[in-house]
Amino acid sequence: MNALRSGVVKTVSLDRERDIASARYAVSKVCDELGARALRKVRFVTAVSEVARNCVDHGGGGWLDIEILRKPTRIGVRCIDEGAGIPNIEEAMRDGFTTAGSMGKGLGGARRLVDIFEISNRPSGGLEVRLVSAL
Amino acid sequence: MTRTSLETVLAILREEFDELLSAWLETQKAEGVRRPDLFSDRESRRQLGELLRGLGDGIDAADDQRTLNLEAEPWAGLRAALEEVTHERVERGVSPSEMATFVLALKQPVFARLRQKLEAAPDKLIEEITEFSRLLDAVAMHTNEHFIAERDQIIERQRTEMMELSTPVVQLWDRVLTIPLIGTLDSVRAQEVMENLLNSIVEESAEVVIVDITGVRVVDTQVAQHLLRTAAAVRLMGAEAIISGISPKIAQTMVELGVDVGEVTTRPTIRAALSDAFRKVGFSIERRGDADRG
Amino acid sequence: MAEAASVYLVERVLLVAIRDNITDTEIMNLQEELSDRIVAEGARGVVIDIAALEIVDTFVGRVLAQLSSMARLLAAETYVVGMRPAVAMTLVELGMDLSGSKTALSLSHALRRLRRDGLA
Structure with a gap:
């Protein structure tokens, strides 16, 4: 039961395409447990789906931490991949940017769906994306 | 080293409970935050009584005054009493500064009693006044935070209600x-x-x-x-x-x-x-x- | 495949109900199966029911759009039906309006329009 917990409550590994669905399911469940409104939940889980797909398709896989933040209660996700990172993050965030044949609404779209969107290249390589939304 | 440096305050809270309660009410009246328009004397006495009890229990049970953390277990009674008082005052439109003065009005009667009791021990007097002051400031702060959170909820609720009114399908x-x-x-x-x-x-x-x-x-x-x-x-x-x-x-x-x-x-x-x-x-x-x- | 979506032929319309939390591969396979069946059955209409989908991200949105374009090339009209309000709002925010597909409230609404247009 996550209703009273805070901090990281679950980690989902993102190695294969099927893991994207698992990540959506896990985040959706935490949203339900926290009593999120339908629209809030759908927006957040959709953003998670975009970020998780980016991790699997372009980041060579990685993992995703689901965390609960308090005062006020919010949900957060940190997605980390072990790929090469993105040389020009601003450019990648623009709508229509595409690398591997996707239509590129993914990351830019995800940013519009959440309250806080942070993206950075990790010093040790790979990309880190953090999403936070109120419920 | 005793568990609490506030043993004199604690004794006052326990032994002079009723007198202190009346004095607190009086100070609130003098400060203009007693609000007889909103709360009956009996209601006020009951609420203040709960607060005093919570405060005493907290001081008694908290093992270290230096790491003053009102979120910790010993303060659960005080928190519950504070939350009730705050909730009712927010609902009835009391202002945040009135709310803080309401809590801080306890200082004066406690300090007066401390001065009497510790006349012969000025160092101890200063220690307890400082400590109790710190504690009560923390309580006032906690009250304020809770007050704002409560008020935000009310504003959000009113906004939702207005929204539903203003966009009827x-x-x-x-x-x-x-x-x-x-x-x-x-x-x-x-x-x-x-x-x-x-x-x-x-x-x-x-x-x-x-x-x-x-x-x-x-x-x-x-x-x-x-x-x-x-x-x-x-x-x-x-x-x-x-x-x-x-x-x-x-x-x-x-x-x-x-x-x-x-x-x-x-x-x-x-x-x-x-x-x-x-x-x-x-x-x-x-x-x-x-x-x-x- | 069978678990990802169920496909039935009614009149000359392929009815497709997509299950929730479908994976990328499954929906790509569905796209392939549907194009085969449109030709094999001579279907003139395709109705894709997404009422079970809690989430439609840009990938699924794009596949739905492609499905419609592909069906049109094979002379079948596609309706996407049963989209949930929160999904519709999120898709609009993502800039995906599925402008190439027709939409209807439900399966029966879509069938009525297909009949009206002589496609069912």
């Missing part, structure tokens, strides 16, 4: 809905309008919705974007949106702003939109032969 006919927009349309409101409308589409199995902007003061690029997004979402649901109430002036502004409505149907009046909507759901309006043609 009205059924005009089977499968035909309208939402008359009035005033300004910012992003938050636009989203709520959209949510309201889409949920109504599901509930009423609506096929046509008329978004009437006759009462919208200004249509700038952003408002136009909101309207077009609403129309797009309505279409995704499988219904059709008609935007009505486009005055010649609004039409001119929209062209000047370069707004392209694309496939979205627009009509100058709700009347024109309604006749369109009827046609789309398979009805027609005709004048009866015997009607008064006056």
